[in-house]
Amino acid sequence: MQSVLSKKRKRLKWLLPACLMGVTATLAFYPADEWQDKITQALEQYSKRFPQEKVYLHLDKDYYAAGETMWFKAYVLLQGQPSLSATNLYVELVDKTGNVVMKKLVSVSGATGAGAFELPEGQKAGQYQLRAYTAWMLNFDAEYLFYKNIEIFDPLKPAPAATKPVSNEFAVQFFPEGGNMIAGVAGRVAFKAIDAQGYPLEVNGIVQNLKGETVALVKTTRDGMGMFDLTPAAGDTYKALVQTSKGQQKTVLLPVVKTTGVGLKVFNKGTRIFYQTLPATKDNPMYNNMMVVAQMHQHVVYKAKLNAAEGQMSGFIPTAQLPSGIVQLTIFNSDGLPMAERLAFVRKNDMLPLTLQNTSINTQPRQKNTIEVKVPDTMLTSLSVSITDADQILKDQDENNILSNLLLTSDLKGYINNPGQYFKDLDPATLTGLDLIMMTNGWRRFSWEKILHNYMPEIRFPYEQGLLLKGVATTNKGAAPLSNGKVDFILKQPVDTTTAFSSVTTNDKGEFAVDHFQFVDTINVFYRANDPNKAWKDVNVVFEPHFFEKNEKLTLPYPFREPEVLDNTALRSYLSTVSENNAVNKSITNKPVFLKEVNVREKRLSKAQTVEQRYSSGMFAQGDGYAFDLTRDEAGSIGIFQYLQSKVPGLTINTTEPGNPTLQWRGGPPVLFLNEMPTNISMLNNINIGDVAFIKVLRPTFVGGFGGSSGAIAVYTRKGGDSKNDVDTRGFEKYRKGGYNIMKEFYAPDYTVRKEIHILQDKRLTLYWNPNLIADTLTHTAKISFYNNDFTRRFRVVIEGMGEDGSIGRTEQLYQ
Numbered sequence: 001m002q003s004v005l006s007k008k009r010k011r012l013k014w015l016l017p018a019c020l021m022g023v024t025a026t027l028a029f030y031p032a033d034e035w036q037d038k039i040t041q042a043l044e045q046y047s048k049r050f051p052q053e054k055v056y057l058h059l060d061k062d063y064y065a066a067g068e069t070m071w072f073k074a075y076v077l078l079q080g081q082p083s084l085s086a087t088n089l090y091v092e093l094v095d096k097t098g099n100v101v102m103k104k105l106v107s108v109s110g111a112t113g114a115g116a117f118e119l120p121e122g123q124k125a126g127q128y129q130l131r132a133y134t135a136w137m138l139n140f141d142a143e144y145l146f147y148k149n150i151e152i153f154d155p156l157k158p159a160p161a162a163t164k165p166v167s168n169e170f171a172v173q174f175f176p177e178g179g180n181m182i183a184g185v186a187g188r189v190a191f192k193a194i195d196a197q198g199y200p201l202e203v204n205g206i207v208q209n210l211k212g213e214t215v216a217l218v219k220t221t222r223d224g225m226g227m228f229d230l231t232p233a234a235g236d237t238y239k240a241l242v243q244t245s246k247g248q249q250k251t252v253l254l255p256v257v258k259t260t261g262v263g264l265k266v267f268n269k270g271t272r273i274f275y276q277t278l279p280a281t282k283d284n285p286m287y288n289n290m291m292v293v294a295q296m297h298q299h300v301v302y303k304a305k306l307n308a309a310e311g312q313m314s315g316f317i318p319t320a321q322l323p324s325g326i327v328q329l330t331i332f333n334s335d336g337l338p339m340a341e342r343l344a345f346v347r348k349n350d351m352l353p354l355t356l357q358n359t360s361i362n363t364q365p366r367q368k369n370t371i372e373v374k375v376p377d378t379m380l381t382s383l384s385v386s387i388t389d390a391d392q393i394l395k396d397q398d399e400n401n402i403l404s405n406l407l408l409t410s411d412l413k414g415y416i417n418n419p420g421q422y423f424k425d426l427d428p429a430t431l432t433g434l435d436l437i438m439m440t441n442g443w444r445r446f447s448w449e450k451i452l453h454n455y456m457p458e459i460r461f462p463y464e465q466g467l468l469l470k471g472v473a474t475t476n477k478g479a480a481p482l483s484n485g486k487v488d489f490i491l492k493q494p495v496d497t498t499t500a501f502s503s504v505t506t507n508d509k510g511e512f513a514v515d516h517f518q519f520v521d522t523i524n525v526f527y528r529a530n531d532p533n534k535a536w537k538d539v540n541v542v543f544e545p546h547f548f549e550k551n552e553k554l555t556l557p558y559p560f561r562e563p564e565v566l567d568n569t570a571l572r573s574y575l576s577t578v579s580e581n582n583a584v585n586k587s588i589t590n591k592p593v594f595l596k597e598v599n600v601r602e603k604r605l606s607k608a609q610t611v612e613q614r615y616s617s618g619m620f621a622q623g624d625g626y627a628f629d630l631t632r633d634e635a636g637s638i639g640i641f642q643y644l645q646s647k648v649p650g651l652t653i654n655t656t657e658p659g660n661p662t663l664q665w666r667g668g669p670p671v672l673f674l675n676e677m678p679t680n681i682s683m684l685n686n687i688n689i690g691d692v693a694f695i696k697v698l699r700p701t702f703v704g705g706f707g708g709s710s711g712a713i714a715v716y717t718r719k720g721g722d723s724k725n726d727v728d729t730r731g732f733e734k735y736r737k738g739g740y741n742i743m744k745e746f747y748a749p750d751y752t753v754r755k756e757i758h759i760l761q762d763k764r765l766t767l768y769w770n771p772n773l774i775a776d777t778l779t780h781t782a783k784i785s786f787y788n789n790d791f792t793r794r795f796r797v798v799i800e801g802m803g804e805d806g807s808i809g810r811t812e813q814l815y816q
Contacts, residue, residue: 054076065154074112091104093128158572170194174254185263188228200417234257317329326407383775391794468514473487522738626697640687762789
């Protein structure tokens with residue numbers, strides 16, 4: 001059953017318009033007019049040209065203190081699917097003044113990436129925002145980047161007093177269903193009340209007309225939201241007299257009553273969405289030629305013609321094949337102008353199922369704990385796990401997790417209080433609250449008016465593929481561009497002396513660009529430009545800085561809000577523990593034997609250790625496959641793929657066209673990596689086999705990211721000690737280029753092994769962090785194993801993840 005559902009989901013998400021055209025056709029009562037086709041075609045064209053990319057970060061916890069490490073795992077989606085083409089992710093920590101205090105360039109592979117911010121002990125306390133995005137996302141509204149408010153404390157200062165800002169100011173906004181109050185049309189009006197900080201506020205009151213008559217009652221039902229029925233009269237004006245629970249009062253005017261237009265009522269029945277349109281008058285011919293369009297993920301999922309004269313003004317939108325998410329309904333007139341709009345949320349039980357089982361919990365000091373995670377047996381998954389002290393790391397009361405973020409808040413403008421609450425269950429009260437969210441928050445991913453008039457976003461940031469070297473070559477002391485010239489590059493990585501080569505031809509303006517580079521830390525770029533006509537000897541190259549290399553103050557659209565007040569006892573205990581842990585870390589830093597035991601990755605490897613141990617790491621070291629040591633094997637082949645031919649059973653390599661080889665393994669091409677960074681056939685095909693030290697071919701299914709169902713090929717270029725004669729860089733200029741940040745490894749002690757470092761106190765608050773929990777492909781389970789610290793008595797386990805079909809899931813459990 002799960003397999004069938006999985007296949008349905010994948011077919012749906014990629015072929016959403018096609019699979020619903022039958023539904024659309026049966027409900028479109030007449031053949032579509034030209035103006036109707038224009039609307040649906042405009043959206044499909046927009047979707048193809050401007051696919052929607054989203055980013056979500058899972059953090060190990062929700063607040064921090066100076067001296068701690070902020071661990072994060074990134075999930076990247078494109079049109080609701082894992083963004084397998086994404087390579088670069090930008091993550092910034094921004095203070096309240098808009099200054100970027102830290103930033104990371106994270107390598108994305110298989111739609112995921114991971115990183116960490118090491119907060120110095122001198123980090124200024126206060127509110128910060130975490131901002132994450134791809135370059136492609138910068139072409140659209142900045143409100144749709146990923147944002148998360150983070151509070152950073154000073155562990156050396158006493159916990160701040162648990163007080164909330166006091167203010168009598170509040171606001172109430174009214175939202176007529178469909179967008180307008182139409183004279184003589186019975187409609188519903190939703191409202192939202194917020195305090196001075198933007199948090200929900202409970203209010204009650206009445207709505208009066210011009211005569212002072214009470215026509216409706218105002219009473220919040222959930223998180224400052226509520227709704228009432230109203231049939232407005234032409235020429236009348238309405239006002240609401242509201243007051244808070246503290247007695248503060250306010251009079252608010254409702255939106256102006258309109259005499260033309262249509263009302264729109266939506267009733268979300270779960271398996272289908274019922275809509276009803278109500279015209280201002282029945283004798284106006286403009287209401288006889290309208291259309292309703294419903295879109296999801298920027299694809300039309302339903303359309304039907306509306307005709308008031310013939311009574312065709314309502315219908316049902318089937319949702320059985322739709323995934324969870326927001327559906328936007330819009331009523332258009334024959335001029336193609338939106339007349340009414342409403343959002344509805346399709347809430348299904350279709351999340352990625354994650355089950356915790358076979359637990360062995362021991363909360364005594366430094367004892368071992370194990371937990372098993374069961375994942376679906378029909379698809380690959382990518383999971384991240386955080387285990388923290390539940391008494392000192394309190395649960396966020398304004399939770400916005402992977403479900404609520406990717407399915408709800410990432411598509412809406414405006415603040416939603418504690419959005420995670422709407423994905424805990426399918427109770428009627430929860431669904432009613434979710435529908436109030438739909439009525440009080442508007443859709444702004446795109447504007448129908450703009451796309452119908454072909455006002456498209458300006459693409460200032462192309463979709464990135466790896467790292468980019470871009471610049472301009474000039475001659476005659478910069479007076480003329482080097483047209484159709486050549487720029488040669490030798491790239492050397494100081495970390496391990498890895499060397500790569502590239503060259504590019506300039507255009508008629510002297511411009512050049514080379515992408516698909518994959519390297520970590522900083523690389524030395526040796527470059528030399530040549531004038532093909534030999535007319536000029538002085539050729540100058542100026543590199544264009546990447547936008548992420550610039551330090552500019554940001555204007556953040558996402559508001560800083562006063563955080564929810566933490567329990568003072570828990571906060572004091574937390575800050576004391578962090579201070580003690582910082583002292584432990586200082587002891588480790590000051591004693592080489594401790595530092596060596598913690599920084600296990602920095603241990604020097606002896607010559608006796610194998611090439612595989614020296615080159616492969618993480619999931620590449622664990623994978624099952626075939627290894628080829630080229631430091632000893634003098635490969636006589638022309639290239640990497642010719643070398644691998646006939647060496648791996650089942651792997652078919654066709655090199656009939658040497659410049660464009662093809663690979664097949666178990667029905668598909670294996671994923672490719674260069675120095676454990678995603679790459680492509682073209683890049684590997686251009687590498688000199690003599691520069692390769694080691695190749696590892698990993699059998700299907702490779703779990704290092706989505707797309708590995710046909711295995712993987714990892715190529716490693718030579719490092720120091722394995723390098724052949726050093727490349728001569730005389731005659732080349734030098735430029736330093738920043739690459740992906742090196743991933744810090746989470747340190748977790750193993751108390752079954754006696755080590756000198758274990759004499760120190762264990763004050764860890766994040767007991768376990770794994771951004772890439774790997775499930776066994778046979779048992780479909782992943783095992784979590786960790787040791788307790790010296791004091792924790794309750795563990796909070798949070799697991800978030802994504803399936804290869806784009807489904808997302810989350811589970812949280814307390815153990816004690």
